[in-house]
């Protein structure tokens with residue numbers, strides 16, 4: 107990285123599919139003195155064309171790019187099964203890495219990778235971008251300030267209809283490519299960030315709606331270490347607005363609908379998200395008394411842009427990763443526990459740091 111008053115970091119993107127292209131767009135739109143796209147790695151023709159359009163070199167494999175370009179940071183946006191190999195190639199060269207979620211598709215691999223990054227002193231940020239959303243940050247602050255009291259229950263919905271064309275990509279129809287590891291992982295990470303470590307996970311999953319090998323629906327119970335209890339409902343095969351992506355308005359790829367995805371209920375107040383409505387008793391408490399509804403004032407921004415800006419500060423060693431490798435591994439562990447519990451019918455205690 108060059109020394110100077112304003113240090114601009116160079117970032118390469120490995121995997122230029124749906125989310126990789128979003129990272130590429132964000133990097134291209136950043137002020138040049140903050141960060142810039144350095145290269146694209148992806149074997150597809152479309153990626154080669156995108157690299158020409160962006161005016162950056164295109165590579166077919168990561169190792170060749172890393173040695174030729176030596177970027178300051180790398181975004182890994184390949185299919186889940188390739189995350190660990192890609193991240194290792196970067197960490198081995200001392201290059202900071204933003205790995206898309208889930209960190210890996212196997213917990214041992216995720217933990218090994220987190221340990222290698224720590225050992226090498228190379229920053230590893232996991233792409234749980236919802237944590238960068240000011241709405242989530244404000245909810246965490248409200249919880250930490252005790253405005254909700256002791257959290258008793260949480261209900262979270264993640265119900266959507268993915269278009270049929272989404273499943274033209276083979277890995278999305280196979281084990282590991284379904285909504286538990288692709289979508290629910292975001293909700294589990296957000297709830298860990300808001301409510302702390304998860305003690306036990308119980309779940310049932312089903313695949314009757316789409317009929318693929320991978321699940322399309324799940325019902326999950328979480329017990330947090332604090333004693334808080336959560337229910338999570340998930341499906342990618344139903345017409346419904348009740349999910350974070352379609353109510354928070356953080357991603358222009360989704361139509362925004364009114365409604366909420368999370369209700370976090372504490373002994374002093376309950377918070378609906380993303381509306382950020384805080385319900386509480388201003389006077390006497392009890393179900394025959396009126397509740398007041400106060401909407402928390404939060405300035406919104408695109409959390410993927412906020413995540414990239416954070417990654418650039420991580421690259422410059424100005425900030426520690428908001429979602430470390432061990433954090434990403436803990437979220438993965440709780441998410442994989444959904445599959446394990448669904449398979450065994452038993453409550454599962456996931457790894458937690």
Ligand SMILES: NC(=O)c1ccc[n+]([C@@H]2O[C@H](COP(=O)([O-])OP(=O)(O)OC[C@H]3O[C@@H](n4cnc5c(N)ncnc54)[C@H](O)[C@@H]3O)[C@@H](O)[C@H]2O)c1
Nearest residue numbers: 121122123124125126147148150183184185186206207208
């Ligand atoms: N943060 C988010 O909200 C979010 C959203 C979508 C996907 N994701 C995650 O991002 C990852 C990619 O998902 P996607 O939906 O963009 O998938 P995708 O299939 O659209 O894109 C994957 C890309 O990787 C490329 N690729 C495959 N093998 C490669 C290799 N060896 N080297 C370089 N490139 C290679 C493919 O050609 C493809 O362009 C997944 O892990 C997914 O969970 C995160």
